[in-house]
Amino acid sequence: MPVMTYAEAIRDALSVALAQDPSVIVYGLGAPDPKGVFGTTLDLHKEHGSRRVFDMPTSENAMTGIGIGAALGGLRPVLTHQRLDFALLSLDQIINNAAKWRFMFGGQRSVPFTIRMILGRGWGQGPTHSQNLQALFAHIPGLCVVMPTTPDDAKGLLLTSIFGEDPVIFLEHRWLHNLSGETPQGDHRIPLGKARMMRSGGHVTVVAMSIMSIEAAHAVDHLAAQGISCDLIDLRSIRPMDWPMIEESVRRTGRLLVLDSGHETGGVAGEIVAHVATKCWGDLRAAPRRLAMPDVPEATSPALTKDYHVRAEHVAEAIAALAGREAEFASLADARKYPHDVPGDWFKGPF
Amino acid sequence: MVHSMSPELSRRLLRDMIRIRAVEETIAARYGEQKMRCPTHLSIGQEAPAAAAGAALARTDLAVSGHRAHAHYLGKGGDLNAMIAEISGKVTGCARGRGGSMHLIDESVGFMGSTAIVGGTVPVGVGLALSGSLLERNDIVCIFIGDAVMETGVFFESANFAAVHKLPIIFLCENNLYSVYSPLDVRQPQGRSLAGVAAAVGLHATAGDGNDVCASYDLIAAAAARARAGEGPQFVELATYRWREHCGPMYDNNIGYRSEAEFESWKERDPIKLFTHVLQAGDIIDQAWLDAATREITQEIDAAFAFAEASPFPDPSEAYADLYSKEVMACL
Numbered sequence: 062m063p064v065m066t067y068a069e070a071i072r073d074a075l076s077v078a079l080a081q082d083p084s085v086i087v088y089g090l091g092a093p094d095p096k097g098v099f100g101t102t103l104d105l106h107k108e109h110g111s112r113r114v115f116d117m118p119t120s121e122n123a124m125t126g127i128g129i130g131a132a133l134g135g136l137r138p139v140l141t142h143q144r145l146d147f148a149l150l151s152l153d154q155i156i157n158n159a160a161k162w163r164f165m166f167g168g169q170r171s172v173p174f175t176i177r178m179i180l181g182r183g184w185g186q187g188p189t190h191s192q193n194l195q196a197l198f199a200h201i202p203g204l205c206v207v208m209p210t211t212p213d214d215a216k217g218l219l220l221t222s223i224f225g226e227d228p229v230i231f232l233e234h235r236w237l238h239n240l241s242g243e244t245p246q247g248d249h250r251i252p253l254g255k256a257r258m259m260r261s262g263g264h265v266t267v268v269a270m271s272i273m274s275i276e277a278a279h280a281v282d283h284l285a286a287q288g289i290s291c292d293l294i295d296l297r298s299i300r301p302m303d304w305p306m307i308e309e310s311v312r313r314t315g316r317l318l319v320l321d322s323g324h325e326t327g328g329v330a331g332e333i334v335a336h337v338a339t340k341c342w343g344d345l346r347a348a349p350r351r352l353a354m355p356d357v358p359e360a361t362s363p364a365l366t367k368d369y370h371v372r373a374e375h376v377a378e379a380i381a382a383l384a385g386r387e388a389e390f391a392s393l394a395d396a397r398k399y400p401h402d403v404p405g406d407w408f409k410g411p412f
Numbered sequence: 413m414v415h416s417m418s419p420e421l422s423r424r425l426l427r428d429m430i431r432i433r434a435v436e437e438t439i440a441a442r443y444g445e446q447k448m449r450c451p452t453h454l455s456i457g458q459e460a461p462a463a464a465a466g467a468a469l470a471r472t473d474l475a476v477s478g479h480r481a482h483a484h485y486l487g488k489g490g491d492l493n494a495m496i497a498e499i500s501g502k503v504t505g506c507a508r509g510r511g512g513s514m515h516l517i518d519e520s521v522g523f524m525g526s527t528a529i530v531g532g533t534v535p536v537g538v539g540l541a542l543s544g545s546l547l548e549r550n551d552i553v554c555i556f557i558g559d560a561v562m563e564t565g566v567f568f569e570s571a572n573f574a575a576v577h578k579l580p581i582i583f584l585c586e587n588n589l590y591s592v593y594s595p596l597d598v599r600q601p602q603g604r605s606l607a608g609v610a611a612a613v614g615l616h617a618t619a620g621d622g623n624d625v626c627a628s629y630d631l632i633a634a635a636a637a638r639a640r641a642g643e644g645p646q647f648v649e650l651a652t653y654r655w656r657e658h659c660g661p662m663y664d665n666n667i668g669y670r671s672e673a674e675f676e677s678w679k680e681r682d683p684i685k686l687f688t689h690v691l692q693a694g695d696i697i698d699q700a701w702l703d704a705a706t707r708e709i710t711q712e713i714d715a716a717f718a719f720a721e722a723s724p725f726p727d728p729s730e731a732y733a734d735l736y737s738k739e740v741m742a743c744l
């Protein structure tokens with residue numbers, strides 16, 4: 062199986078979709094530009110033509126409605142936003158039209174529309190270039206919300222989103238774009254609504270998504286060496302949510318830690334804790350915990366983001382506390398040889 | 413009013429206007445029964461643009477509209493039974509009772525949907541045109557808008573994109589001078605024309621008398637021909653006037669946002685009365701034709717209300733259906 066980065070896997074999925082079905086179109090600010098949205102759309106217009114892969118005016122709301130109309134008219138559009146924050150101008154079309162069209166017109170026609178939004182953290186992205194607002198979209202009946210963690214999942218979930226019949230908010234974390242992994246070739250699909258058990262173990266159930274699943278994997282592996290074992294559930298899709306996998310795991314472990322890359326209040330983690338508390342109350346052996354972003358916007362200066370994000374060491378500390386065990390976790394932070402505000406040495410900005 | 417169209421087309425336009433008016437008047441008359449339980453925006457006084465558009469567009473052309481859509485839907489050929497049933501919340505409604513008066517749809521005649529957010533279907537119409545252009549269909553798209561849509565950002569965004577891509581669209585703007593109770597002069601600079609703004613964005617823009625059904629038809633048909641010939645997006649502004657309250661069945665000239673004199677001056681220029689005179693003067697119709705048309709239309713409307721009345725409500729489980737594809741529904 063070829064090894065690809067997450068960004069290459071996204072590009073590969075788009076290329077497969079464009080090649081396979083002439084009704085697929087790909088557009089967004091800068092989609093055909095020389096940078097190709099962090100490489101994810103690079104040169105697709107050269108392979109598939111500039112009628113099907115095109116740039117757009119800075120008109121996020123209309124371009125979303127245009128995608129909806131195009132989908133109603135028989136196309137399978139993929140719209141890309143370089144930042145989730147820009148897509149906030151399109152909430153009217155996403156919430157009032159895309160999410161509701163099928164329902165409010167009696168199920169006559171669905172809106173097969175994939176809206177990619179890139180979210181992130183660190184490196185001065187600051188208050189309006191880094192927001193993780195998955196909870197906002199997951200609140201809306203009629204939307205699917207997908208947050209892949211690995212290149213394999215990014216490709217498989219993107220192809221399923223494009224060829225499915227529903228509007229999908231497809232959230233890519235900027236810090237994952239350079240992550241490499243084995244990725245199947247060709248038309249590879251992963252169903253929505255199915256989480257993935259990234260690690261198995263009996264002491265604690267850890268539920269995470271996107272970048273938080275990577276932080277969690279570091280923590281879980283670190284603790285496994287110390288005799289604390291965890292189920293690590295990578296959600297992959299936030300709506301629909303794989304409740305059966307979460308419930309089954311919590312029934313075995315009795316202990317739940319939920320990680321969320323979004324803010325704590327009104328977030329996905331709170332929803333999962335509430336669900337487990339109501340469905341698995343008798344199985345719980347400890348109060349569930351969640352680690353999410355603080356309820357303040359992210360600041361720009363590196364001096365202000367130092368302790369803002371949840372990192373592997375915080376996850377390990379919380380797991381150990383839930384398990385009622387002593388554990389060493391400080392070395393997780395020491396192992397990172399690069400500044401706290403970048404995903405690795407490869408990231409030098411400027412965006 | 414110079415009249416040079418065929419007798420068939422003339423009679424069709426008049427009959428369609430009379431039919432739209434009669435449907436709306438019946439809704440108004442029966443609204444108090446509390447069986448039509450949703451906000452309802454009537455088009456009485458504004459029948460000409462809808463009838464003209466319905467005749468100027470091909471059946472395969474597409475249309476979208478907003479909150480005041482009854483006339484547009486009927487003009488385009490939308491099913492009357494399904495509309496009355498929809499307003500009545502019945503499962504036989506065009507949206508199975510999920511949408512009501514402000515969410516009309518009849519895809520079989522190209523009426524692709526109306527929604528309740530001002531400007532909300534404007535980009536949807538542009539996207540339909542984009543799909544037609546990429547999939548090499550030869551339909552054009554008519555986007556019905558009111559004067560207030562010219563104040564929304566999404567109109568400008570959509571029109572700009574349509575102009576860049578030379579899409580086959582008619583933005584059909586009924587300027588009835590008001591948005592709810594707010595007159596144009598508190599919303600837009602005085603003296604600036606809607607068509608002028610549209611032209612500046614890159615639309616081919618024309619304007620005319622929206623109470624003159626012939627003039628309306630000529631403007632829309634010319635715009636349709638240009639759009640179909642690949643000349644890009646068109647804008648047609650038609651001046652007209654809503655007779656009744658913004659939303660609901662009553663008159664509201666007494667509450668003070670517009671004058672009785674203004675209303676009377678527009679009523680003088682009733683589009684149906686004007687065109688009836690022209691056709692009678694030209695011997696294209698006579699009283700017998702009018703009586704027959706009225707009789708047939710009344711029967712049709714009575715049948716539509718009886719159909720809605722006799723139709724069942726949707727099963728309560730329908731409140732939860734059709735949210736996603738069956739693949740995703742299976743995961744919920």
Ligand SMILES: Cc1ncc(C[n+]2csc(CCOP(=O)(O)OP(=O)(O)O)c2C)c(N)n1
Pocket residue numbers: 479480528529530557558559560561588590591592658
């Ligand atoms: C985005 C939005 N803002 C406000 C409203 C409330 N509203 C409903 S109809 C209407 C007036 C629209 O005026 P116009 O487009 O001129 O159409 P008309 O009612 O005159 O036919 C308004 C403001 C709405 N439905 N959507």
Ligand SMILES: [Mg+2]
Pocket residue numbers: 558559560586587588589590591592
């Ligand atoms: Mg108006």
